[in-house]
């Protein structure tokens with residue numbers, strides 16, 4: 001068994017105990033002035049970053065396996081994005097697209113039409129956050145169909161605004177005490193092959209959920225069914241083959257719009273431009289954000305032109321949506337995805353992660369599954385000899401990983417999943433160093 005201390009520090013550089021003294025001092029100010037409602041996953045304060053490493057205020061360098069929650073896919077402070085942002089902000093800081101439009105907004109919409117699934121005319125609206133994109137997708141679906149019910153998936157995460165809280169099925173921390181919630185939202189089971197009764201039979205899982213929709217709501221009342229093609233916060237759950245396809249076919253048969261929330265899974269993260277591409281599903285509307293802006297805030301709803309055009313002028317949009325600086329960043333990020341073939345990088349990352357971590361399923365009775373698509377991979381932990389979620393073990397692993405120089409995130413409705421979302425530009429040596437450290441910690445903590 002290899003130990004953490006045996007893994008040479010190359011990409012990492014640890015100069016102080018973690019967290020270091022400057023991070024500790026900032027944590028004290030954080031606790032004094034920042035709302036306790038803003039989560040703080042790791043008490044390390046970032047000073048700068050480059051590609052797939054982050055340097056903290058004490059000079060310690062970490063390997064980034066979070067990418068700011070799948071945002072900096074093209075790398076942190078990517079020179080191409082930095083240059084585009086600097087140029088854009090100096091030339092045209094803001095006008096508001098509805099007041100005085102500019103070309104870069106249109107260029108982003110052209111790129112969205114080009115890369116999203118489906119070979120038909122598409123149009124987009126640009127917004128600021130993921131939640132805002134989801135809200136707008138619901139507005140557009142209701143307007144187009146003249147129906148109001150929205151079907152969501154259990155374990156889904158769609159955001160923290162009032163409507164998207166209603167669409168998110170995890171109470172704590174996202175909803176606890178924040179009701180009343182928006183009405184006419186109906187959750188049905190998502191396929192969870194490791195844990196549900198249908199296992200790898202995605203068609204049967206979909207049929208059960210469809211039966212529930214028909215009983216609870218009736219298809220005539222449903223405006224849209226919205227699903228993450230690979231659930232993010234819910235635990236990086238890859239649905240069984242046939243699940244999404246069956247749902248989307250049912251939707252199309254009944255005039256229900258199929259909406260894919262690709263805010264976390266989009267833009268090369270899974271080894272395809274969009275995770276829907278893996279499942280042969282063509283959404284009517286698709287929501288994107290996170291990696292779209294290469295680190296700058298921007299989101300979008302993209303969909304069939306006739307659906308996007310059903311809204312009255314002025315009905316969607318906003319002051320900052322698709323501002324010129326974020327559009328410039330998005331164009332630079334998308335251009336990097338194209339020229340560096342980040343889909344291929346993502347698939348390569350998947351093979352390195354699987355080679356390193358899959359053996360743990362056999363070696364340890366705490367690792368139930370290593371799963372994911374492309375560079376969106378996760379490890380689900382259980383209590384030895386059972387399927388009971390093991391959140392305490394995950395907490396210990398994350399804390400040890402931080403002390404050893406890794407930035408990692410958790411997810412899962414039971415908080416028992418570690419998710420790996422490295423920047424897609426991470427090089428093999430950096431990723432292997434991170435995986436060696438993580439594997440040693442998982443082993444040590446599982447056996448202790």
Ligand SMILES: *Cc1c(COP(=O)(O)O)cnc(C)c1O
Nearest residue numbers: 129130131157158159232263264
């Ligand atoms: C992050 C996320 C959101 C919410 O995005 P925000 O920018 O935080 O509002 C919505 N859906 C999915 C799938 C996400 O991962």
